[in-house]
Amino acid sequence: MTIDPIQLTADLIRCESVTPNEGGALVLLDGLLTEAGFACTRVDRGETSNLFARWGDKDAPTLGFNGHTDVVPVGDIDAWTKDPFGGEISDGILWGRGATDMKSGVAAFAAAAIDYVTRNQPENGSIALAITGDEEGDATDGTVALLDWMAANGERMTDCLVGEPTCPETMGEMMKIGRRGSLTAYFTARGVQGHSAYPHRAKNPIPALAALVDQLARHSLDQGTSHFDPSTLAVTTFDTGNPATNVIPAECRATVNIRFNDAHTGAELIAWLDAKAAKVAEDFDIEIDTRATISGESFLTEPGAFVDLVAQAVEAETGVTPALSTSGGTSDARFIQAHCPVVEFGLVGKTMHKVDEHVPVEQITQLKRVYFRIIETYFA
Structure with a gap:
């Protein structure tokens, strides 16, 4: 046959x-x-x-x-x-x-x-x-x-x-x-909404989230391993959903995707992301929630x-x-x-x-x- x-x-x-x-x-x-x-x-x-x-x-x-x-x-x-x-x-x-x-x-x-x-x-x-x-x-x-x-x-x-x-x-x-492994992390930063003319009465989550994604994007995860190129982190979206120019929003979101080699596990990377988000949240006195999904190790x-x-x-x-x-x-x-x-x-x-x-x-x-x-x- x-x-x-x-x-x-x-x-x-x-x-x-x-x-x-x-x-x-x-x-x-x-x-x-x-x-x-x-x-x-x-x-x-x-x-x-x-x-x-x-x-x-x-x-x-x-x-x-x-x-x-x-x-x-x-x-x-x-x-x-x-x-x-x-x-x-x-x-x-x-x-x-x-x-x-x-x-x-x-x-x-x-x-x-x-x-x-x-x-x-x-x-x-x-x-x-x-x-x-x-x-x-x-x-x-x-x-x-x-x-x-x-x-x-x-x-x-x-x-x-x-x-x-x-x-x-x-x-x-x-x-x-x-x-490579693949991991996507979703960040939601929450502050206090207010009028842009009175920023001291609001708590703007945008600078905090911008600082977080900037730190993540500039970080070198590794230099590669014997069979893998260096791991990569890409910021894939940053969104406030705010159409008004005179309103400080209460919330904004960002997403990053990490393609990682065998120097890492998904759990280790999630712990690192959580720690970075917690530090920025503390520095800016706002809340940052993190949710992550692992497509594969x-x-x-x-x-x-x-x-x-x-x-x-x-x-x-x-x-x-x-x-x-x-x-x-x-x-x-x-x-x-x-x-x-x-x-x-x-x-x-x-x-x-x-x-x-x-x-x-x-x-x-x-x-x-x-x-x-x-x-x-x-x-x-």
């Missing part, structure tokens, strides 16, 4: 699976994987559809693949030159929402896995596919739900590869062995056997030695890292989330070959 990953990607693109809609994408994959001998289970939670598929004994060493079939909205439909859900192939290019991020990646690893299990029968090995419909959304009921279900049902992956686009410009040039899969295996497979099929990177935003690997060693490798991601998202079809075929070689070598 041989699956064409290009055709499968096109078929998946035709499934209008904008988060949280399943759109038929997981139904399509379920059918193909079941026919190939995978035991498939829908792990839906809330409005999110998820699929877990295993071939082989769950007690055997298990190579896992993770990806998502949900996509971001198309945006301005009139700006597209191709049907975003048409799956059109023209001049060696496949067009449509999800062509890069990441229906092509899911198609490539599903096709590679199906091809492998229909040709080989390793005595002590298993393949697991954990596919979610909630990566582009809140990500609370997607891969997290799959991992919760796996824990409750005695399912486990020994190592996992996430098929997100990882290459900036050239196929094969980069794989991810870790990701930083993590690193140390270079070793699994990282080497993936890197060697990439180089063998692309002729390019991949850089071992921790750059970029977050992915569902941030959840998997607590379950097993995880790395990411996928296509060139230049058009992801853009109007007229597209991918050269040769990259999809190449990606399937990389994944097939990884599976083959893993069970050799």
Whole structure:
């Protein structure tokens, strides 16, 4: 049984699976994987559809693949030159929402896995596919739900590869062995409203909050670590919501986002933010409330056997030695890292989330070959 990953990607693109809609994408994959001998289970939670598929004994060493079939909205439909859900192939290019991020990646690893299990029968090995419909959304009921279900049902992956686009410009040039953590902090400064002509009768929260965000923005969190660039802090909004020029407002708000490396934990950074806010509040004699959310902790899969295996497979099929990177935003690997060693490798991601998202079809075929070689070598 041989699956064409290009055709499968096109078929998946035709499934209008904008988060949280399943759109038929997981139904399509379920059918193909079941026919190939995978035991498939829908792990839906809330409005999110998820699929877990295993071939082989769950007690055997298990190579896992993770990806998502949900996509971001198309945006301005009139700006597209191709049907975003048409799956059109023209001049060696496949067009449509999800062509890069990441229906092509899911198609490539599903096709590679199906091809492998229909040709080989390793005595002590298993393949697991954990596919979610909630990566582009809140990500609370997607891969997290799959991992919760796996824990409750005695399912486990020994190592996992996430098929997100990882290459900036050239196929094969980069794989991810870790990701920075992400934290967003929301500050609300409260004073006393008053007339701007009589500032002594008011308590202006704006200078206090301005001082706080200035201190945070000028602070150097670290100088980087062995596998990570320096952590960053960005002020993303500062707002009083005050339309009047003669009123000192009683309240103003600011938000900062921190992308942090493995020199920090989210809890440590929140404690630092709380302490800075408390000091400024004391200095200016106002109240500052702080609320923070952690999207994910930083993590690193140390270079070793699994990282080497993936890197060697990439180089063998692309002729390019991949850089071992921790750059970029977050992915569902941030959840998997607590379950097993995880790395990411996928296509060139230049058009992801853009109007007229597209991918050269040769990259999809190449990606399937990389994944097939990884599976083959893993069970050799």
